[in-house]
Amino acid sequence: NAGVTQTPKFRILKIGQSMTLQCTQDMNHNYMYWYRQDPGMGLKLIYYSVGAGITDKGEVPNGYNVSRSTTEDFPLRLELAAPSQTSVYFCASSSPVGVSQPQHFGDGTRLSIL
Amino acid sequence: AQKITQTQPGMFVQEKEAVTLDCTYDTSDPSYGLFWYKQPSSGEMIFLIYQGSYDQQNATEGRYSLNFQKARKSANLVISASQLGDSAMYFCAMREGGSGGGADGLTFGKGTHLIIQP
Numbered sequence: 049n050a051g052v053t054q055t056p057k058f059r060i061l062k063i064g065q066s067m068t069l070q071c072t073q074d075m076n077h078n079y080m081y082w083y084r085q086d087p088g089m090g091l092k093l094i095y096y097s098v099g100a101g102i103t104d105k106g107e108v109p110n111g112y113n114v115s116r117s118t119t120e121d122f123p124l125r126l127e128l129a130a131p132s133q134t135s136v137y138f139c140a141s142s143s144p145v146g147v148s149q150p151q152h153f154g155d156g157t158r159l160s161i162l
Numbered sequence: 163a164q165k166i167t168q169t170q171p172g173m174f175v176q177e178k179e180a181v182t183l184d185c186t187y188d189t190s191d192p193s194y195g196l197f198w199y200k201q202p203s204s205g206e207m208i209f210l211i212y213q214g215s216y217d218q219q220n221a222t223e224g225r226y227s228l229n230f231q232k233a234r235k236s237a238n239l240v241i242s243a244s245q246l247g248d249s250a251m252y253f254c255a256m257r258e259g260g261s262g263g264g265a266d267g268l269t270f271g272k273g274t275h276l277i278i279q280p
Binding site (some may be wrong): 078079081083085088089090091092094096098136138144146147150151152153155156158159 | 166184193194195199206207209212214215217224225240255257258259264267268269270271273
């Protein structure tokens with residue numbers, strides 16, 4: 049069972065470059081999420097989506113964009129990368145049944161901006 | 163104000179002992195869920211246990227149990243008979259019902275680094 053798959057696993061970017069972090073899930077989950085985890089901290093929500101065509105901002109959306117054209121895919125785009133975006137990025141998904149459903153996480157993308 | 167507070171940055175525990183990881187939360191939403199995740203050094207997030215705000219009994223999953231004290235707004239994770247493989251970061255997280263019915267993401271605490279010593 050693949051679950052939530054993130055690519056790439058590691059990436060180094062130069063300041064000002066752009067890139068897209070890919071996330072796909074095969075559990076037919078409507079809800080998908082992007083988090084970032086800074087060293088020694090918990091995860092913070094960047095963006096989320098409740099279904100294809102619907103996205104919304106989380107706690108730390110500045111510098112990022114998302115799209116959701118299919119149920120399976122939820123890419124995260126970094127425009128004009130900055131050193132403050134150095135972090136580990138996690139994609140997650142869950143089924144839409146109230147508060148009880150756990151979120152299933154991908155293995156993360158470790159991103160360094162130099 | 164922080165919504166999830168984990169007051170133990172790090173803990174050292176002897177193998178086979180029980181360990182309690184503290185978590186307090188803050189919400190005015192009557193419908194919410196509390197989750198614990200384990201993050202080993204390899205980095206992945208592993209779901210351990212869930213407790214709903216309306217649940218009458220404490221949740222249990224194998225060696226994991228949740229000491230849920232609703233009036234105190236605490237949801238402590240108890241690991242019985244700790245093993246070396248339990249060494250990891252542990253995160254408490256909350257999902258509020260709100261107007262979105264739980265669609266908004268999880269709010270995480272800063273975590274507790276648990277080290278099990280032989």
